[in-house]
Amino acid sequence: MLTARDVMVSTFHTLSPKFSIEEAAKLFKTASELEQRRIFGLIVTDQSGRLIGMMSMYDILLFIRPKHVQVWGMMDDINIAGLMEEICSRAKSVLVEDIMTTDLITVTPDTSVMFILDIMITKHIRRIPVVEDGKVEGIVYISDLFFNLINELAP
């Protein structure tokens, strides 16, 4: 039976909790270029390399979404000078640790892929850090899991 070790990616990029959202956005871009795949989630580690959180595309989109957006409705006169500039300005002062997700689910390298599959489906998550002895060894992405499993279905 396949385990996390067989399907995880062991090269990954990490964010510092003290990074601003602007710096985090930069790392999302450079990590995607380096890995030749679009990165939608990054792990956050402290100075000793311990996993303390994750930051996903959704966290950043929530940050960008304007307040009171429910009022916008079907209006066509939404042309507020400086709206994006305002968001960019806040992206310099809000930190990764302020908005990262901290209640994390992790697995070990020996966790069965079937167990990982179940977590991903029931908890609606697309990536899970693989941790051993407090150290992050890799990340399992739902897409890699899928392609490993369809290989079993159609060898």
Add this chain to the structure above:
Amino acid sequence: MLPLEKNTTLRDLEVKDAMRRQFTSLPGDLPIESGIRVLIKYKVGALMITDKDGLPIGVVSKTDVMGAYYAAMSLDTPLDQIMVSPPLFCSPVDSLESTLETMRSRRIYRLYVTKGSSSERAIGVVAYPDIVGLLYRYCRGCDQSLVNRRTKKMDGGDALRFRVKDAMTPSVTSFFEHDSLSEIIEGLSVNHFGAVLIRDGNSTPVGVISKTDLILAYRRGISLEAGAGTILSSSSVRACEEMEFIEDAIRKMIFSEVHRFFVYRNEQQNIIGVLSLRDAARLRSGSCLACLSSRIKVGSESIA
């Protein structure tokens, strides 16, 4: 304030017309730190606090979190120890007028909506921005609205229009860069403000410190004795001119991230007041007198 106690645009509207069905809630045993993260992440002003069965037992607002900071409480303190309990509720069929009155007299920014008794699950929330948003949509659909007048290049009618100065609070509380965070919290609490203006040694406005800035400082472990200058973000003072049409100011407030504009006269340095979404909501009659006068024409009971 304007003499518009009756015959307002809100007259026939109910809570269900303005309420939002999505709101944020957290279990009361979670620590303050988790609460701050959710307040920041979802850009909300308060959290509904629930018990083990998911039933509402209280509310934690940014003001309450700021109070915990001021009292030097640990970030690990459970949210149910700082919540205001019980939460105040209204019904979806309550009039918006009475709801605004409750919010004013109880000095609160929002009311949760429940169908039956208050021990039931909440079905929504109504806050000042929701009411202002409703007024704005109402006004925008009107022939007299600035948008429609500008598109159709109609002239006149501006005399009926409210200006920022008609609704603003005509005083400003400001602090200096060297004032401590605890002094600023005292100033915000005493005046029930959401933010204060910060000036440099020459009394020039250099920034704004809001409750959001303060709860972030709390989460980051910044000392209450630190000076205001240490947490002043790079963003400038959002201000509007006192003679600006309130319709324009409301639109800018709703669509940008702010709950208030500082108001200046003649030059930006000369700040004379504050226009908040709360002030705008209390205008109650939308952004001009047009609908009021048309109602007077329609029926005599409207004049009451």
